[in-house]
Amino acid sequence: MKNIATWFFVTGASFALIGMAWGIQMSATQNHTLSPAHGHLNLIGFVAMSVFGTYYALTPQAAASRLAKIHFALTVAAVVILVPGIAMAISGSGESLAKGGSVLAVLAMALFVYTAARNGVGQAERAALAPGKIHMEPAE
Template structure:
């Protein structure tokens, strides 16, 4: 794993490590008020970013485009703003950060939709690749 897929995975691992520590602290203190922020750190920061990383690993050509770097930047900044934003909103400290973070997080998914669409021809079905290799060997 290298390039943008590595960075998506590395960032996702950092987010889930923080998310797990946060979960342990919540469980230990019995204070679950910020559970929604913890959940988003884990589900957007870990699950979603790791899925992006797997995609770029499976379709390396998609990760070579500048759009993939923009996607990474928007997705990571989105989580960095969304999670404290939710914590602030839940605590009654204002919703602005949560709004900005959620729009960036949505933008990251829309960018990913463009990446996936642009890379549709770069995806090779394994069975088709095997047939092609077989034809090349027999030629």
């Protein structure tokens, strides 16, 4: 398996392609009814996932943990459930899916708070959090 940062970026950019095609379809038909669902697909599916991918690329000790894979699965599940859920809620077909997707989105973000607080950001941060465990060369 490629590293988790790659998974976040490739999946997030794929969500963006779908979100952009949806945006073009909304513009072409002049029907913007589902624009909040389109917005959430792009913002959680692309922007948040790219932020997460950047974090894991900068912080290999976090990327190597099992929690990173759980974080990825939770985020993808949140997008895949929340976006159709918002479309259904707008169309008057029920709010259950939107509620379930919202809970997954919050859990994914809470897991990110925990991961960032535990590992810090970047290798240098980890060294500062655990002095003596990682040998740092003195600056020239």
